[in-house]
Each structure stands twice: as structure tokens, then as C-alpha cells.
Amino acid sequence: xxxxxxxxxxxxxxxxxxxxxxxxxxxxxxxxxxxxxxxxxxxxxxxxxxxxxxxxxxxxxxxxxxxxxxxxxxxxxxxxxxxxxxxxxxxxxxxxxxxxxxxxxxxxxxxxxxxxxxxxxxxxxxxxxxxxxxxxxxxxxxxxxxxxxxxxxxxxxxxxxxxxxxxxxxxxxxxxxxxxxxxxxxxxxxxxxxxxxxxxxxxxxxxxxxxxxxxxxxxxxxxxxxxxxxxxxxxxxxxxxxxxxxxxxxxxxxxxxxxxxxxxxxxxxxxxxxxxxxxxxxxxxxxxxxxxxxxxxxxxxxxxxxxxxxxxxxxxxxxxxxxxx
Amino acid sequence: xxxxxxxxxxxxxxxxxxxxxxxxxxxxxxxxxxxxxxxxxxxxxxxxxxxxxxxxxxxxxxxxxxxxxxxxxxxxxxxxxxxxxxxxxxxxxxxxxxxxxxxxxxxxxxxxxxxxxxxxxxxxxxxxxxxxxxxxxxxxxxxxxxxxxxxxxxxxxxxxxxxxxxxxxxxxxxxxxxxxxxxxxxxxxxxxxxxxxxxxxxxxxxxxxxxxxxxxxxxxxxxxxxxxxxxxxxxxxxxxxxxxxxxxxxxxxxxxxxxxxxxxxxxxxxxxxxxxxxxxxxxxxxxxxxxxxxxxxxxxxxxxxxxxxxxxxxxxxxxxxxxxxxxxxxxxxxxxxxxxxxxxxxxxxxxxxxxxxxxxxxxxxxxxxxxxxxxxxxxxxxxxxxxxxxxxxxxxxxxxxxxxxxxxxxxxxxxxxxxxxxxxxxxxxxxxxxxxxxxxxxxxxxxxxxxxxxxxxxxxxxxxxxxxxxxxxxxxxxxxxxxxxxxxxxxxxxxxxxxxxxxxxxxxxxxxxxxxxxxxxxxxxxxxxxxxxxxxxxxxxxxxxxxxxxxxxxxxxxxxxxxxxxxxxxxxxxxxxxxxxxxxxxx
Numbered sequence: 001x002x003x004x005x006x007x008x009x010x011x012x013x014x015x016x017x018x019x020x021x022x023x024x025x026x027x028x029x030x031x032x033x034x035x036x037x038x039x040x041x042x043x044x045x046x047x048x049x050x051x052x053x054x055x056x057x058x059x060x061x062x063x064x065x066x067x068x069x070x071x072x073x074x075x076x077x078x079x080x081x082x083x084x085x086x087x088x089x090x091x092x093x094x095x096x097x098x099x100x101x102x103x104x105x106x107x108x109x110x111x112x113x114x115x116x117x118x119x120x121x122x123x124x125x126x127x128x129x130x131x132x133x134x135x136x137x138x139x140x141x142x143x144x145x146x147x148x149x150x151x152x153x154x155x156x157x158x159x160x161x162x163x164x165x166x167x168x169x170x171x172x173x174x175x176x177x178x179x180x181x182x183x184x185x186x187x188x189x190x191x192x193x194x195x196x197x198x199x200x201x202x203x204x205x206x207x208x209x210x211x212x213x214x215x216x217x218x219x220x221x222x223x224x225x226x227x228x229x230x231x232x233x234x235x236x237x238x239x240x241x242x243x244x245x246x247x248x249x250x251x252x253x254x255x256x257x258x259x260x261x262x263x264x265x266x267x268x269x270x271x272x273x274x275x276x277x278x279x280x281x282x283x284x285x286x287x288x289x290x291x292x293x294x295x296x297x298x299x300x301x302x303x304x305x306x307x308x309x310x311x312x313x314x315x316x317x318x319x320x321x322x323x324x325x
Numbered sequence: 326x327x328x329x330x331x332x333x334x335x336x337x338x339x340x341x342x343x344x345x346x347x348x349x350x351x352x353x354x355x356x357x358x359x360x361x362x363x364x365x366x367x368x369x370x371x372x373x374x375x376x377x378x379x380x381x382x383x384x385x386x387x388x389x390x391x392x393x394x395x396x397x398x399x400x401x402x403x404x405x406x407x408x409x410x411x412x413x414x415x416x417x418x419x420x421x422x423x424x425x426x427x428x429x430x431x432x433x434x435x436x437x438x439x440x441x442x443x444x445x446x447x448x449x450x451x452x453x454x455x456x457x458x459x460x461x462x463x464x465x466x467x468x469x470x471x472x473x474x475x476x477x478x479x480x481x482x483x484x485x486x487x488x489x490x491x492x493x494x495x496x497x498x499x500x501x502x503x504x505x506x507x508x509x510x511x512x513x514x515x516x517x518x519x520x521x522x523x524x525x526x527x528x529x530x531x532x533x534x535x536x537x538x539x540x541x542x543x544x545x546x547x548x549x550x551x552x553x554x555x556x557x558x559x560x561x562x563x564x565x566x567x568x569x570x571x572x573x574x575x576x577x578x579x580x581x582x583x584x585x586x587x588x589x590x591x592x593x594x595x596x597x598x599x600x601x602x603x604x605x606x607x608x609x610x611x612x613x614x615x616x617x618x619x620x621x622x623x624x625x626x627x628x629x630x631x632x633x634x635x636x637x638x639x640x641x642x643x644x645x646x647x648x649x650x651x652x653x654x655x656x657x658x659x660x661x662x663x664x665x666x667x668x669x670x671x672x673x674x675x676x677x678x679x680x681x682x683x684x685x686x687x688x689x690x691x692x693x694x695x696x697x698x699x700x701x702x703x704x705x706x707x708x709x710x711x712x713x714x715x716x717x718x719x720x721x722x723x724x725x726x727x728x729x730x731x732x733x734x735x736x737x738x739x740x741x742x743x744x745x746x747x748x749x750x751x752x753x754x755x756x757x758x759x760x761x762x763x764x765x766x767x768x769x770x771x772x773x774x775x776x777x778x779x780x781x782x783x784x785x786x787x788x789x790x791x792x793x794x795x796x797x798x799x800x801x802x803x804x805x806x807x808x809x810x811x812x813x814x815x816x817x818x819x820x821x822x823x824x825x826x827x828x829x830x831x832x833x834x835x836x837x838x839x840x841x842x843x844x845x846x847x848x849x850x851x852x853x854x855x856x857x858x859x860x861x862x863x864x865x866x867x868x869x870x871x872x873x874x875x876x877x878x879x880x881x882x883x884x885x886x887x888x889x890x891x892x893x894x895x896x897x898x899x900x901x902x903x904x905x906x907x908x909x910x911x912x
Binding site for chain 1: 380382387388389390391472475477533537542543557558559560581585586590593594596597599618638722773775903
């Protein structure tokens with residue numbers, strides 16, 4: 001186990017370096033730079049060549065590219081992501097103030113999807129091809145095929161604007177600061193509903209089918225037949241013996257949920273005007289705010305790496321076959 | 326319920342563009358420019374006719390980078406700036422140069438126009454109570470011109486002032502580099518509080534990096550009709566009416582800027598009553614505001630604006646086509662503008678007569694427009710030597726290549742446009758079709774706006790769909806069309822005409838208004854005929870307002886950015902919706 005863990009962790013470092021290199025290269029290959037972006041705002045006379053040169057110098061764009069990369073990686077290693085080209089604030093501050101919005105979304109979506117998909121999956125498997133399994137299966141397949149941004153649009157226009165059941169934009173209403181505590185909680189909750197639904201429904205669709213398939217596979221195995229022939233009650237067979245083995249693969253899945261939620265947050269947070277890091281990423285990209293984009297890319301990559309690492313290690317812990325030593 | 330859902334579905338389909346709409350005519354749209362929108366505030370001070378406690382929620386399309394007025398330069402930042410910061414000189418309703426009577430007693434230039442004097446009103450203070458004096462004005466001028474301060478937008482006009490000093494606490498003296506009629510504009514620059522910004526300069530001369538400057542740039546101390554309350558990044562900026570403001574007080578107790586980057590989201594928020602005003606794109610104005618939801622909350626404002634849409638032809642010699650004026654004129658004749666105005670721009674836009682917009686004091690109504698005429702275009706191309714090869718139907722000409730060798734070139738070029746634009750692809754497709762029939766092969770290239778801008782500024786394009794908003798000072802057009810502006814400036818197409826250069830110089834030095842007007846009107850005619858750009862249309866101001874709002878007037882740059890502008894907007898007592906909803910002010 002120790003050797004396996006060491007090997008897995010050892011792989012993280014070159015992977016991380018590779019990610020920083022690719023991130024840096026991709027962002028710098030996009031045409032246009034922040035000095036150029038500022039240039040168009042230089043009044044009717046435009047910006048003089050001196051001012052442009054001064055701006056490039058101000059942003060540190062005059063250094064050779066490889067030097068810029070090394071400087072940046074050095075800073076990142078010390079957890080210093082520099083200052084935003086957009087407003088000059090520390091990138092870490094900008095990300096930190098938006099993190100709660102995205103984390104609460106991710107947490108809500110993961111919790112809700114598991115809370116729904118595990119019972120649905122188990123029930124579908126136990127009454128395989130019954131009416132519940134058929135109906136719910138059809139609905140979930142249909143939902144799974146609707147892209148999140150289409151669902152977002154439908155929910156915003158119909159539930160948010162036409163029927164006015166729920167607020168479709170932002171986290172809080174106007175006048176939030178003056179509300180009572182229960183009022184604030186209710187206001188926040190209302191704003192969460194639509195965007196969390198958008199994050200959750202494809203996860204429920206996928207995970208419940210996943211749980212169903214796993215349980216069916218496990219139920220066909222010898223040790224289940226043994227348990228049954230021992231005369232155990234069916235609830236014990238499923239609840240104790242089958243369940244455990246069904247949920248093991250879910251650990252890997254949960255780790256992969258994080259990248260899925262982070263990736264989806266860029267478009268969904270922009271559509272729902274949600275002040276999280278996905279929206280920040282989108283804005284920073286259009287502003288050519290290199291430090292913010294690179295910081296977000298690296299942080300996302302690290303989170304994903306850590307999640308898969310944790311999943312692998314957890315998997316090895318619960319399933320001895322994975323420890324290759 | 327079923328009908329309601331069906332209606333919702335239509336709304337969704339319309340939003341994604343699947344339902345074809347009828348032809349639009351703004352003149353017949355009852356929501357456009359209703360008399361209530363422009364109703365002036367009641368002047369007799371009868372109490373309770375205006376809801377003076379009401380809040381106004383305005384749309385801001387992006388998060389400002391800063392609220393320090395000398396560091397601002399984007400349009401959405403200036404919208405916030407004019408509420409927080411007052412300047413001695415402001416734009417009037419037609420964007421004319423005007424003194425701000427809330428803070429200035431007078432302005433005079435010496436007889437030789439080499440110097441000027443500005444007299445501030447006594448007793449002015451900043452929002453924090455510190456006195457505002459001539460020394461603040463001088464400090465601001467120095468700071469704007471400081472090389473270490475990235476005051477990109479503010480610096481452009483101020484460079485005409487070579488010296489600025491405080492003769493006494495209420496008198497500012499300016500000395501100009503040259504005696505020019507445009508000098509009075511250079512006095513129009515933002516003022517920052519010296520007592521706030523001098524503190525941190527020693528440690529952070531850029532005014533942008535230190536924690537102290539970060540703080541004061543994001544929590545500004547201003548002198549305008551509103552004071553700063555709070556700013557949640559990318560979400561909202563909240564301002565509170567300043568009771569000690571020396572000028573006429575605005576009618577909204579609180580002004581909230583709601584930052585929403587996506588225009589579609591903003592329109593849906595508007596329909597939910599969460600925004601009180603926003604700028605609309607043509608498609609929204611003509612197609613997406615015809616529903617009952619919109620009619621329940623909003624009305625629309627439609628006015629002429631000084632924005633020019635055009636196609637630029639790069640004539641720096643990097644392509645063999647556009648250095649020849651006949652080719653550029655042929656392009657102008659090939660563009661089917663009547664069709665474009667009707668189909669693409671929904672009759673909202675008017676045809677453009679060149680560089681100065683209607684409403685400008687130098688507008689030339691006598692410029693003869695290029696008519697859509699393919700036969701004429703073909704003749705011009707023939708005359709320029711681009712002849713049709715009957716084998717393949719395309720036009721060819723023998724030209725000298727970069728290496729001096731003669732080569733047979735096919736008339737094939739690329740039109741670049743911003744991929745964010747909804748209308749440019751349609752305009753381009755119409756032109757492409759007409760050019761194809763003329764034997765000219767036009768390729769299309771959609772580029773992200775930041776990228777396109779970079780290419781245009783470095784002259785790396787052949788033809789480009791472009792736009793700009795003309796400033797009120799016609800001399801500013803020099804930076805677009807004078808041959809000196811090819812290397813440094815905004816003469817992106819490398820236009821050069823000695824006669825135009827001379828007229829710009831003449832107009833720039835004359836203090837005779839009639840002489841200046843004549844020069845600029847001649848420039849307008851010559852440039853239009855030379856066709857460095859094919860001038861298409863003047864884009865209008867298209868706006869949505871909550872229907873309770875009154876007192877809106879439009880300048881050639883839209884409903885704000887001038888005095889009185891937003892300061893005159895008001896809501897009749899009894900129609901207030903925001904302050905009476907149980908919410909209480911938080912600050």
C-alpha cells in the first residue's frame with residue numbers, strides 16, 4: 001500500500017509541471033495582450049507608442065516568454081499568484097471571495113445527486129424492468145440527453161421569468177442586507193434552487209444508472225447466492241452484502257464529480273449570474289487577465305489531481321486487489 | 326395554465342431564434358418614446374409630486390477595474406464616475422462644452438488663447454468633508470501626466486496643457502502648448518482628492534499597487550451628487566445621494582449599479598422588474614421586447630447617436646486592391662444598404678453621411694450618398710484594371726508583387742469582423758453575395774473582439790467591419806484620417822490625402838466658428854468620396870426604461886454622460902416600487 005501511494009503521489013509532480021506549462025502556453029498563444037486591450041481606450045488620439053511600451057513593461061510582458069514562465073512557476077510554488085491585470089488586486093483575494101459561492105453549489109449538487117441517485121438506483125435494480133425502473137429510466141435518459149445550458153435557459157425563461165416562481169439570477173435580492181436572518185436564509189435558498197437543479201439532474205441520471213448496473217452485477221455473484229442459501233433475509237442480503245460492493249465504484253465517481261462541477265460552473269455561473277469562480281474564469285478570459293486565468297487553471301488542475309489521487313488511494317484501501325504490491 | 330406554458334414555450338423558442346418574427350417598424354411600436362418617458366420634473370416645489378426616496382437600479386455590463394476617475398477609461402466605468410465625481414467642465418445636453426455651475430463660477434481665456442483661468446465656487450468640499458480647492462485640480466493634472474500612473478484614458482486630452490497652477494485656493498491657471506480652439510476641452514479632466522492620494526504616493530507612485538491605494542480606489546472619496554456606499558465585485562455597486570451636494574440634487578435616494586455581463590440575462594432581469602434601465606441591442610429592441618412581460622414593466626427609448634458603423638479598407642499597400650480609390654468606391658456601390666437597413670437593422674438605423682454624425686455642428690447634410698448600383702461598381706472595377714476572366718468568372722489584374730515581379734492576382738480578400746456582433750455576419754453575407762456576382766471573392770473571418778482589435782491596431786487586416794462613436798470635438802477626427810495618424814493614432818486604414826491634412830490643420834488653428842465648420846464639412850465630403858471606409862449607418866441609442874421613470878433625454882452618446890442627464894430622471898410620487906417594498910436601506 002505504501003509503495004503504491006508513494007508511486008501515485010510521485011506522479012503528481014510532473015503532471016502538475018506539465019499542466020502549468022500547457023496552461024501558460026495556451027494562454028500566451030491567444031492573440032492580443034492586456035496592454036493592447038487597454039490601448040483601445042486611450043481617448044480619440046489613441047495611445048502613443050511610449051505609453052504602450054510602458055504598459056507592456058507595467059504588465060511584465062517585455063521579458064522573454066521562458067523567463068516569464070519560470071518567474072511565474074516560482075511564484076506559484078510559493079502560492080503567490082500575482083495581481084490581476086484587470087483591477088490590480090491580489091488574484092488569491094479575488095478567488096477567495098468567490099470560492100464560497102462555487103463550493104456551496106458543488107456541495108449542494110454532490111449531496112443532492114447522491115441522496116437521489118442511490119435510492120433510485122437501488123430500487124430500479126431490485127425491481128428490474130418493473131414499472132418504476134422503466135418509467136424512471138426513460139425519464140432519466142431523456143434528461144441526461146439535455147445539455148445543461150439548454151436546461152438552464154428553459155428554467156430561467158419559464159420558471160424564473162414567465163411564471164416568476166423563483167429568482168433566476170444572482171445569489172441575493174436587492175435589499176438583502178436589510179433583511180431579517182430568516183428572510184436572508186429564505187432569499188438565499190430561493191436563489192440556489194434553479195442553478196443547483198441544473199448542476200444536479202445530469203448527475204442523478206448518470207449515477208442512478210451506475211448504481212443500478214453495479215447492484216445488478218453484484219447480485220449475480222456467487223457470494224450473494226451463498227448468503228441467500230444461508231437463509232439470510234433479502235433485506236440483509238442487499239443491505240449488508242450487496243450494497244457495500246455496489247458503492248465501492250461510486251468512490252471513484254465522486255472524485256470525478258468535482259471536475260464535472262467545476263467545468264460546468266463556467267457556463268452555468270455565467271448564465272445564472274452566479275458570483276463564483278466559473279464566472280470569474282469567463283470574465284478573466286475575455287479581459288486577457290493572464291494571472292487570474294492561469295491561477296484558476298492551476299488551482300482547478302490541482303483540485304482535480306488531488307481528487308483522483310484521493311479516489312485511487314481510497315479505492316486501494318477498500319479493495320485490496322488494487323494495491324499492486 | 327396550458328396556455329401560459331404554451332406562451333412560455335414560444336418565448337423560449339423566440340429567445341433561441343426559432344420563431345420568425347414579422348417585419349419591425351419602430352415608428353409603429355407603441356412602447357417606443359412615449360411622452361411620459363421625457364416628461365420634465367415638475368418645477369413648482371409642490372411637495373410630494375416626486376418620489377424622492379426611490380431607488381434606481383441601473384445595468385452595468387462589466388465590473389469596473391477601478392473607481393479612481395483618472396484611471397478609468399471604459400464606457401461602463403464612466404457611467405459610475407459621473408455620479409461620484411463632479412468635474413469643472415462637463416458635456417451639455419448636445420455634448421457641447423459647458424461649465425459645471427455646481428462647482429465653477431467662471432472660465433476665461435486670455436486674448437491670445439495661450440492661457441486660461443478657472444474660478445471655483447467657494448466652500449466646495451469632498452464627500453469626507455475636506456475642502457476642495459484649486460490645489461486638488463493642480464494635483465490631479467500632475468498625477469494624470471505622471472509617467473508612473475497608468476492614466477491611459479485621462480491623459481489623451483490633458484497633454485495640451487503645459488502648465489497648471491493654483492493662483493489662489495479658488496483660481497486655477499492653465500497654460501497651453503499652442504493657442505488652439507480645442508484647448509478648452511483639455512480643461513475637462515477628472516479631479517481627485519489630494520489629501521487622499523498624496524499620502525500613499527511615496528511608497529506606490531503608480532497609485533494602483535499598494536494596499537492603501539487598492540482600498541481608496543475601490544472606496545472612492547468623490548464630490549459628485551452621490552457618495553460611495555458599497556461594491557461587491559462583479560455584482561453591484563451602491564451609491565447614496567449626497568445631501569451636501571452644492572448643485573441641484575438628483576431625485577433618487579440611492580443608485581444601484583447591477584453588474585450583469587450577459588445582455589440576454591439583463592433583459593430577462595429587466596422583464597422581472599429587477600433592472601430599471603439598460604441598453605438594448607437591435608434584436609432585443611425589435612424582436613424580444615414585443616411581449617406582454619415587457620409591456621407590463623417597460624418602455625423603450627430610441628434616439629440618434631454619434632456611432633458610425635463602417636467597413637474599413639486597408640490601403641497601406643499590403644494588398645493590391647484598396648489603394649485605388651475606384652476599387653473602394655466600387656465596394657461602396659456594391660453594398661446593398663437599403664436592404665441591410667430594412668432586414669438587418671430593422672429600420673432602427675439611418676444611413677450615414679460620413680465621419681460627422683447628424684446633430685454635430687459640423688454635420689454636412691449635402692454629402693451625396695453612394696447608391697447601391699452593381700453596374701456602376703462593375704464599371705469602376707473595370708476602370709481600375711480588375712477585369713473578369715471569362716474562364717472562371719473572377720476578376721484578375723496583373724500587379725507588382727512584393728519582390729518586384731509582376732504577378733496575376735485574383736480579386737480575393739478577407740473581411741474580418743467581431744464574432745460577438747449579431748449583425749456583422751448578416752451584413753457581410755449580403756455584401757459577399759453581391760461581390761460574387763461582380764467577380765470578387767470575399768472571404769469572411771469572425772474573430773473574438775479582443776483579437777480583432779489587436780489586428781486592427783496593428784493594421785493586420787484587409788477589410789474590417791468596424792465602428793466608433795464620434796466625440797463632440799470634430800478635431801478628434803484628425804486622429805482617424807490625418808496621414809500623421811497612420812503610425813501613431815487610429816488611422817487604421819492608412820488613409821492619406823494632403824488636401825484633407827491641410828483642412829484639418831486650418832480648422833484646428835482657426836477661432837472662427839464658420840471657417841471651422843466649412844473646413845470640416847469639406848473634409849466630410851472629401852473623405853466620404855475617397856471611401857477609405859464604406860460608411861454604412863449611424864447606430865441609434867436603443868434603451869429600455871422601467872415605465873415609472875420620467876425625465877429621460879438623449880444626447881448623441883445616449884441618455885447619460887452629460888448634465889443634467891440622469892440627474893433629471895424622476896419617478897412620480899405613488900409610483901415608487903423599490904423603497905416601498907419593505908426593504909430598508911442598509912448603509
